[in-house]
Structure formats: C-alpha cells, structure tokens
Amino acid sequence: MQIALLGAAASAGGPSDTGSWHAIASTTLTSDTASVTFTSSGSSSPWSDYQDLVLVMAARGTNNGVGIGVTTEINDDSANNYNWQNIITNGASVAAARTGPIGYFRPCHIPGADRSANFFGAAVVHFWDVNATDRYKTILSQDGNEAANATDDNTIVLRSSVWASTAAMTKFVMNPGGNFKSGSQFDLYGIRTSTG
C-alpha cells in the first residue's frame, strides 16, 4: 500500500496537490554530489505546515562498498544525540542491533561503485512530529539495498532512530562518504493533519 500511496501523492505534485500528503521538495542528481540537503525554507511549504515528513530515496555511492551508510545530521547537530535500533537480513541470517549515542543517524544504506552497475538502494523514511518541542524526534526507515545479482550482497533493514532534541526540525543533510552517484533521487513529502 505504501507504494500505491506514494505514487498517488507524487503524481499530485502540482496545483491539485490538496490532500493531506504533499510533495514539498525533490532532488535528482545530474552529477556525482557529496551531500544532499533538505531545508524547511527550501521546500515549497515550510515544515511547520506539517506534522510528519516522509523521505523517499533511491541512491548509489561512488565509494566502494556493499552497503554504504548514509550519514545524516539534523539541524547541523553533530553531537552525540542520536541512537538507532535496527533489524536486518541479508537473506542468509537475521540480526538486530542498537547503536549510540553517536553524532549522526543513517536512514539508509546504498550500493557502492564496485557493485553491479545501475543498482540503487531504496528507502522510505518517516519523521514523526517534526515541529513538536515536547519530545525527541522519532524516525523509522524502511531500507532496501539490492547491491548485486548474488546472495548475501543484498539487505533489507527496518531501522528506528531518535534524535534526542526537542527542537523543531528545519534541516537535514545526508552524506554517503565520497559522493552520491549521478541519478540518485530524493523526494520529500509533508503530511498534514488537515486536508487541503
């Protein structure tokens, strides 16, 4: 259902985008690029208009690696204010792990330059209550990294992250180490608690 839902929303990005799920920013890289930044002020509507944000991305890195972690900081905060919990499988085994406190979180992992050509990693990332100043920010990533036509090169991850800050979110920066490969795509959606 998530895919159908996203498809409906993405196609409604123009004037008829009057439901509760709004396409507010999009970046498709036309050259290898070190980082991707989304800001409230750079979106078509400020993030204060929305309760939640959802990031949809398909990306690849220029460094080598089967699953390059995309290091992400919110509001330029690089202090040890992030924790995450994941469950991961590569088709052969399942594992869970908690990490942190640490100075970033990782919404997704992506294939590197030494993996099969044209393979991109995909993720849907939910940010709850981005404007709430009475709670930390909870983030949930559905992360799929298909790196090669071989077993054990591919992973899926469900990952919960927390940014331990009560500040409203106004910015996040994603950095894969090396560059994001040209063609990587990032779409940001805002979810309202009203319609229109």
Next chain:
Amino acid sequence: MADAYEHIATTTLGSDTASVTFSSLGSYEHLQIRASARSTLNTTPGYDGIDCRFNSDAGANYDQQGLHGFNSADAQDEHAGINDLRFWAVASDPSNSNLFGGFVLNILDYRNTNKNTSVRVYGCRGPDSSNGFVFFGGALWEDTSAVTSVLLAPQSGSNWKSGSSFDLYGLRSS
C-alpha cells in the same frame, strides 16, 4: 477531483487516557493511522505494546505475525485466535519523558464484506542509549464485517500518556 490521501480525524490527548477510538471512518479504500504515543506502564526497560480491536470485537478472532528487534535480540512471533491485534512498540514511563514511539497502521479494504480485514503495521519505540525496539507485522481480523470502529489501547499500561497523538487518514483508490 477527490484527494487520494485525506486526513479524517486527530486525537491528541490532554490527559492520560485508557484508549482511543475512531468511529467515523468515512468511505475510503484503505485507512492509515499514524501515531506518536507513550504508555504509562512503569516497568523497565520502558516500552509497551499496542492492542487494537475492530468494532469492539473482543473475541478470539485475530491472527498475527511479527518480526522485531530489541537491542541485539531478533525475534519473530505468531499468534492465532487471539482477542486483539497486538503490535509494538511505544515508549513508557521509565524512559526519558521526551521519548515517544511511532507507528503506522494500515487497514486494507476495510469496508469490503467479502473478505476478512488485513492489517500491516510497522512501529518503533525510539532507541535511547540503553534500549530500542523496532517492529514489522501483518495481521488478520477473521470477520467479513466492514470495519466501523478502531480502538487502540496500550497493551500493559493503564493509559496512553498525555500528549500522545493519533491521526486517521483515508486512502482513495481513484
């Protein structure tokens, strides 16, 4: 043109409350509930589950399959013929007061009276420096009735914590 994804209702709790019920569900293809919630359960390590019932049905009519990670432990669970839909997780009282849990509950084809109602949910008790919980699951309500109400309650705690919020959305098929 109708919108594909519409907000239907919001409940933000101004005080600790035992349960939340949505009973005006509109006429959509699917429903989605997005929640940011916390339980009053005062038990270490500081998380609670979520119980869900449709149409106030407390019979043994729910089946569920789930996959979850808690710290370094991965596990799966399966329940058949249970009295409510059970999934995970939200923060609870021993944890930092700023820590909540988030979940997205999808209720598919909820008005169709020719099939049992299928549910998909993913959620998390956001991790702190000691504990984290993440969950993905599917479930079935063994009843062909149209879903007319959805009740959400903490699994072990007495109440949802004040400040918990629950938003109901409808998804159209055209």
